[in-house]
Each structure stands twice: as C-alpha cells, then as structure tokens.
Amino acid sequence: MPSAIELARGDEKLITAIHRSRRLIGRKALMAAAASAVPLPGIDWAADAALLSRLVPQISAEFGLSVTQVEKLAPHQRERIQKAATTVGALLVGRLVTRELLIKLARHAGVKLTAKQAAKYVPIAGQIVSAALGYAALRALGEQHIKDCVRVSATLSLPPPGPHAPT
Template sequence: MIPKTIDELDKIREECKSMVNRRASVSAATAVVPLPGVDTAADIAIMLELVPAINRKFGLSPEQIEHLDSATKAKFFVIITSIGSELIGKVITKELIIKLLKKIGVRVSVKQVAKYIPLIGQALSAGVSFGAMKYLGNSHIDECYIVCKRMIET
C-alpha cells in the first residue's frame, strides 16, 4: 500500500534502512569467506531479495502498481522516469542486479583483491562489502521515498 502521509513515509524509510543494515551485515560476513565468487553470489542473492522488499514496503512493486487506477499509474511512471530509477515498479532480475553492481564496480573489484591480503584484507573486504550494500540499498530507499513523497504532495 502506498503511504498516505509524510509521517507514514518516514516510518517506512526507517524500517527499510534497518533492513538494509541487516543485509549489509550479511554481505560483510560473506565477504570474509576466502573462496572466490562466494561473496559476489551472496551480494546478488541479497539484492534480489532486498530491492523487491523495499519496493513492497513503499507500495511500489510491479504487482502493487498494477492494481492502481490508470491515472495514478501514469503519475507514478512519470515520477519514476523523471528520477531515472531502474528498480522501482519493475520485476527485479539477476541481470538487473548485476548491472547495478557494475555501477559500483570499483568497490567490488577492491573487495575481491583485498581478500588475498592476509587478515587485513578480509577486514577490508568485509568493510567494502558492507559499504557497497548499504550504499545500494539506501540509494534505492531514497528513490522510493522521493517517488512516494511527490505522489503525496500532488
């Protein structure tokens, strides 16, 4: 359900940020595993679950938007397009998540290389992983927040 007030919207944003912190912690924990590719696979799985969950919380999943009247749908799509979101109101696929992860490719590359530095490297890799997941999740929350806020204000 789409939030009706700014207070309700703020509450949803805080719930989602908490959810992002939990998932970023899981990402950091998997980054410590010294096997190549385990952390990347985990990051993809985390984001495949996290992004749709955030969309649902804000009432912006494809299924929720589909149930809206035509005029409201049109407003949503205009706002979504105007902010340039690639994740709101769309079915989230592995390919879409990989594209998103490539946008922060430098961080992911640093994480992979850092793993091979004994002790410090694993801590660095975990920190980079946590930061990258938190950045991606919070950026998506911010986009959802903007879309819903604009809908409330119109």
C-alpha cells in the same frame, strides 16, 4: 546530496518507511559482510546478488512500490508511477529485479565491489577489508534505492502502506 529523511520533507509515513527500510538494509548488509569475508572467489558476488534481489523488493514494498503493489493499481496510476520513476532516475522502482537490473545496479558500486574482490587475497586483513567493503556497498545501494522510492512517493504524493512484515 540530501538524505532520504530530508527528501521526505517531514512526512511521518515516509520517515517511518525509511526507518523500516534501513533496518532491513542493516540486516542484509551484515549478511553481505559475512559472505565477503569468506576467502572463496565468487561467493560474495553470488551472495550480494541474492541479497539485493530480495532487499530491493522489500524496500519497494515499504513504500507501496513493489511490482505486486503497482500491478494492483489502475493502469493510469501504474503509468504515473513509471513516469515518476523515470523522471527521478529510479532504476528499480516498481520493476521486477532481473539479472540485467542487478548488473546495472552493481555498476554504481563498481569500485567498491572491485576493491572488495582484490582485498580478499590478502590474508586476514584483506578479509576484514573485504567484509567492510561488502557491508558498505550493500548499504550504499540500499540507501540509494530508499532515496529513489522517497522521490517517487513524494512526486506522486503517494502515502506508503502501513507497517507490515515484508517477505
């Protein structure tokens, strides 16, 4: 499977957006790892959901595909984006992140998330494994969303917006 950089096909603006998005993922994944190390059941799931609900719109914004950015476009452009997202199988591009969408996204990382929960019950080593799996799961989900955004942008030849401070 090609990486996000390969999918960008040398487009410097897309590559820059990919790098900014990966920095966001790195910070959020560290937070997910810290939450996963806490030996209380359910804390990591709540933290993962909260982190993903913030991370996905931030990544989308890097590519000009957040809900607010898409809503500002003309109706025919919004329709093109939704069709392109459907065509490439992008689950979260240009959509509001809801509980149902997070559940679908979690199914993609289901094995890692289940192993993370099971590992918590082994003292110390289990918490380290749980933290590592929490980090890996959030990185994998974030990287998949980056690839989806790149595919949609490349399909429509949409240049991502310039650098900004996403919220």
